[in-house]
Amino acid sequence: MGSKKESTFKNMVLTLLVVTAVAALALGGVYQLTKEPIALAKKKKQERAIKMVLPPFDNLKTKKVLSYDGGDSLLFTYAEKDGKLVGVAVNSYSDKGFSGHIEIMVGFLPDGTIYNTAVMSHKETPGLGSKMTDPSFKDQFKGKNPSEFKLKVKKDGGDVDAITAATISSRAFTDAVDRAYKTFKKELKK
Amino acid sequence: MGLLKTFRLGGVHPPENKLSAGKPIETLPLPKQAVVPLGQNLGAPSKPLVKRGDEVKVGQLIGVGESFISANLHSPVSGKVLKIDTVLDSSGFRRQAVIINVSGDEWMDNIDRSTDIVKEIPYTSEEIINKIKAAGIVGMGGATFPTHVKLMPPPGKKAEFLIINGVECEPYLTADHRVMLERGEELLIGVKILMKALNVNKAFIGIENNKPDAIENLSHLAKDYGDIEIVPLKVKYPQGGEKQLIKAVVNREVPSGKLPIEVGCVVQNVGTTLAVYEAVQKNKPLIERVVTVTGKSLKNPSNFLVRVGTPVKELIEAAGGLPEDTGKVIGGGPMMGKALLNTDIPVVKGTSGVLLMREEEAHRKPESACIRCSKCTYACPMGLEPYLLSRVSKLGKWDVTEKERIMDCIECGSCQYTCPANIPLLDWIRLGKNKTGQILRSRNKK
Amino acid sequence: MNQMQNFTKGFLKENPVFVLLLGMCPTLGTSTSAINGLGMGLATTFVLVMSNMVVSLVKDFIPDKVRIPSYIVIIASFVTIVELTMQAYLPSLFESLGLFIPLIVVNCIVLGRAEAFASKNGVWSSILDGLGMGLGFAFALTLLGASREILGSSSVFGFDFAKGDLMLVFILAPGAFIVLGYLIAIINKLNKA
Amino acid sequence: MEYFVIIVGSIFVSNIVLTQFLGICPFVGVSNRLTTSIGMGGAVLFVLTLATMVTWLIQYYLLVPFGLQFMQTIVFILVIAALVQMVEIILKKVSPALYEALGVFLPLITTNCAVLGVAILTVQKQFNLLEGAVFAMSNAIGFTLALVIFAGIREHLDTMEVPKGMRGVPIALVTAGILALAFMGFTGMVK
Amino acid sequence: MDNIILVSVLVLGGVGVVSAVILYFVASKFKVYEDPKIDEVEEVLPSANCGGCGFPGCRAFAEATAKKASEEHNLDGLFCPVGGNDVMKKVGEVLGLEIEEQEPMIAVVRCNGTYENSPGKVKYEGVSSCSFAHAMYTGEGGCQYGCLGLGDCVDACEFDAIYIPEDRGVPIVKDNCTACGACVEACPRDIIELRKRGPKEKRIYVSCVNKEKGAVAIKNCSVACIGCGKCEKVCEFDAITITSFLSYIDFNKCKLCRKCVEVCPTNAIWEVNFKPRKIKLDKKEDKKDGDGKAKSVAKEEKPIDIKSGKVTEVKNNPGGNRE
């Protein structure tokens, strides 16, 4: 180890400078390289979700719409097929989850019927609240039109069957669907 | 009787088993050979003044206490000194003792052997203390602390109260009880003498409520003696511990590591007080004492007046002989007494009783895990945590034992008595006290 | 030391998790399932191998006083590379591992190996050491993850033994501690035998 | 109320050690004795708060303006490492007594996930500087709380005959598991 | 596009350099010196942290040696009993000093009051602690100097080098004893002594510490030293002294001639690791059949393979309580 550099001021600064510079160079490079794929991965997720919640389409348009109650704005994706609107995918959310924020996507047919739903992100308890991603829960919304399907869990006098022992998560999910529906209605009226 | 006085913290109530309570004191015949250990008192052993072949009389000085805390020793018998040798004594070890072959019963001339009761106390405090010192009187309540030392409070401290310990809270033992019944008058004079020696004008005699006859007898007699108050106490072990007794009687607490004199009290045992009477008024040194011999299988549990130096087997013989099923012989009571290694061990000044335990009582129950029930803590009269002390003693954490005040333990055994898990708490605590004491002493030296 | 030993010691005898007790946070935090554990383990292995290699290459050029900061920068670079790459190509795994990817930087194993091994040994042994340790780490995480998954949701690597969940605790925080506790007790016993 | 939620949330509901799994190494390593765990807690409180504030400033005044968020990890850890070392060196000289009490823990803190983790979480949760500081402090308190409780338990266990196979780390982890189980009682108190 | 790389380099480099500069200044301004030798010494120590050297741990010993070496240039009085001469030599090398050799020692239990030799006269019931029993009574065999057999020494030994065979009740030291002295400290009756291992592990000593008169001593234990003085007379090297009826052999003077062993009427003197000689069946020797065995005990006893963990449970108080 005799060749080890002395800890002089010049050596220290120089070393750190070189190390950090090389690191930064490398990182910058990798960043450049992965920037695209990362964005792509994000987009893909969104698209995959849209595909799931809407009937087939060939064109997408997006728009930000203020939530009906003035909360954070929701992302509306209008799907067209052959120039005709076939559905709207609404990125909605609720803060009433068991562990806070959940994000879902709801696909509406133009008449307001729910085509399908997808959970984008949640922090609910695995095994309990996380069951809201299960079809057994989600699928009850399929094909329902909230104008005749009361968007509340049964305990609160609605029509939604809650997940056993996870009423809170069910409520939050329903709340997010409700938010999407109400904003959708309001937006459509315009 | 309404609410009786007692101490507040802790305490237990073992079955009393005072088998010999109704037996008057009998005088035991002289032994053939008396074995008189030189270390009968707390502190330094006495220095022998006789040698092999010397002829001695009853009451003759045979050992002298030279250092501050030590006591004189007198021959309890008359006869010829066989030798001075080591013998196994009640301490569990072999120590120096004067062995005397008894012949006749020849007393020193200056001893008044009449049964007249001498009431006048013509002596000054100093004279009294000197007489007590000369008579070799030590505490007969168990600690065998030289009594004259207790009567000389250190400079700056003054005794306010004299408290006579007539509690006898140990199960089985009845020696003090009998003394209070049969020698009440002399006892009260002894109290007066001690009061004079200490220059106090108030004395209490604390007696537990399970000895109503003694309370009655002394209350009756005490009417003639003004300042002596008989205090009946609720039965609770270890009320006889002097700190507990002081708390019960005058509601004062001796602070940690301090002596009773700190709160203006001096405590003396009933037997000690009687010995003081005899020494001061009759010139009789401490050569005999009342000993309870008892046990569930013993034919004839008794109270004997015994010369110091008598082997306990003679007491046992006189009480009906050693029962077949004896598993353990205890010098003293079952809570504080020491197990004796054999029955050749002689009675000493501090022997208050000989208890024969049957084989089935003699053994400890198997120990199990501590369930942290705190019963030991509730039982501890000193407010200690025995479960903790024993555990840290076992682990050898002497800093913790010191901090947790292991030195305050009076070794009453209440904790071990109560423990549902049969943990030998006091064994470990004793070990901890030994080690911690050593550490403290070596630190003080520095 | 024998090269093979450099490699194998990480599995049981000097397992970073079970024996050396290093990198407990990612161990507990990312072992909710076997696959997560494996992912985290492999990510860490990559960082370990690369940083061990680089450190052993540059060790002679670095003055003592800035040794640790330099090592940290090197490690952090690789962590960031992993972070970016995962984000791009394994987004769902990235999401479930979350905060613990950047925390590879402070994983005591990585710095510990750089400091204790790579800075004193040649390139090859350093790489093998990193690989061994990393795979040992991955092994531990996978084992823990698999145990928790089996106990918690009766499945492992996507294979379901039974319908539904078993004992949810094991997927939650307490289960992580408990399973690791007993695993360590068992491994201790095995190592002693 | 905001702050109340942050404080209760980070100390009890999602305790950094027992539910977030950050700072486990010192939690297991330095919790043998009560005094050391308090020392460690103090050191963490100090460093965590300081580091979170410094990294916050760096994030919002350096990385965001230049669009360099991807370098968060590397910059944060560098700054934290330098900071800790500096604190250590200064403490050693200025207050040897404090160094005796805290100093031994300082090197441990550099490689403590809690510090970097909280710094990153603060940014992730988009707290402002003051909230970030409160968040950091509460987490440090949560850490100390867990550590102190744990040290109490372990000192107690030291005087017990724990079975051979479980002695040491295994029983500590099982205890931590049960403690985490108990802490689940706080779930839902604040979100 | 290159912009981002440039900015990264600048920012990260900047942070790095600034940290380095600050650190450098802080470091040079607040410098505290610590002797690097301490670490080096610590590395060669056995890390037993047993305290046999008299310091609270290996680190403390390392500090002490480094300090002494730099101040006084010697290591007098500092010795690691566990590592022995080898380690001290290494420590010396690290510190650049010559170390004198110390003769290797071993713990010796000077009591042979086994169940057979000193049968029980009472039954002890209580905690398994020699210290406790020592303060309470003579011991089951009645000798108040002898071994209590409750194994404080066994508990104290960090090296599993001492154990109490079930049928003996008195400890035996194994060859792997490091002479750390922990058992010597632990024994409340000062029965254990550190003595020279001797050439080829041969040593002779009086295996008794009873200071009572011969008659009393022999009453409690058939192999007690009775202070008859025969060994003292026969020793040509003045190695033996008798004080309060007890013989003691100075291991520095003893030349291992074995004469004292022969004359001892009670077999209180032990010769260990000598070749068994033809036993002359004279005097009392025929009284005890296992005489040869009893005397040359260490080597023969070694094969008794009691599992380390088990040894502590071997007590002579079957009814005793021990968790």
Added chain:
Amino acid sequence: MKMFTVSGSPHIHGENSTKKIMYGVVIALVPAMLVSIYFFGINALRVLVLAAASSVFFEWLIQKYLMKERVTVSDGSALVTGILLAFNVPSNLPSWMVIIGALVAIGMAKMSFGGLGKNIFNPALVARVFLLISFPVAMTSWPKPTPLTKGIADVITGPTPLGIVKEGLKAGKTMSELRPELPTYMQDFIGNMGGSMGEVSAIALILGGLYMLWKKIITWHIPVAMLTTVAVFSGILWGFNPEKYADPVFQLLTGGMLLGAIFMATDMVTSPMTHGGQLLFGFGVGLLTILIRLWGAYPEGVSFAILLMNSVVPLINRGFKPRRFGDNPGVKIKA
């Protein structure tokens, strides 16, 4: 010559024994057992027997084959744990879950620490919380009481009173709206309400508590401190807004409050050693219980509260020492 025994004093021992204490607890639990069997039928008996038997079995198994030490199952502590575990679960819990509960209680919470007296946490409660979190569905479907006298009816499940209140208040209802859905106080008192087996009958639990007080198995400090805290704290809130907070009597009589206060917080192994410490412990349990009941996700907080306080017992024991003799001399001491 006769061989005497020597040992240190004391030479006699009192009547106390671990066995007596533990079986005393079992006796104290009998009334509640009978009530739960009356209301929940044969199923209650199944859970009781299963929990008790498997607890004892696991303790025996572990002591004998894993720890290889003296087997002490006969001391009854595992039995107590088993019964209390049964009392803490719904009577319709599947048998295999009961067995897992017993394994957790004995294997994890007790024997891992070394067995009786060495555990930090209350074994039965560790098992209950473990089960609650593992099997949230099974552990929160409470059978409605169907007295034996009315024949064996289908097991209908329904929420506990606390569950009704929690859910109701969350849904925005007021207490007076909820009151009709709740059992009457008399029902609470006798045990005619939904809940886990042991927590339903106040009178039976109190009876058991009095027995243990009489037998000096427990002292009053923990239960009284705990219940007083609950009463005062919930009383204040109730006085503040009776529509939003349930009244103190309701809080005291429902859920595991009494079971916890009398039988579980008092577990001597896992509670403080001094009376002062016990008062603090009881206070802490009470406070945490109410906090969790009112603001936590769980309707019931006693188990968590006790476990949380269990964890600080070593700290409490350090801080709370008994009153030492001699610290209040009662007379001035000259320095």
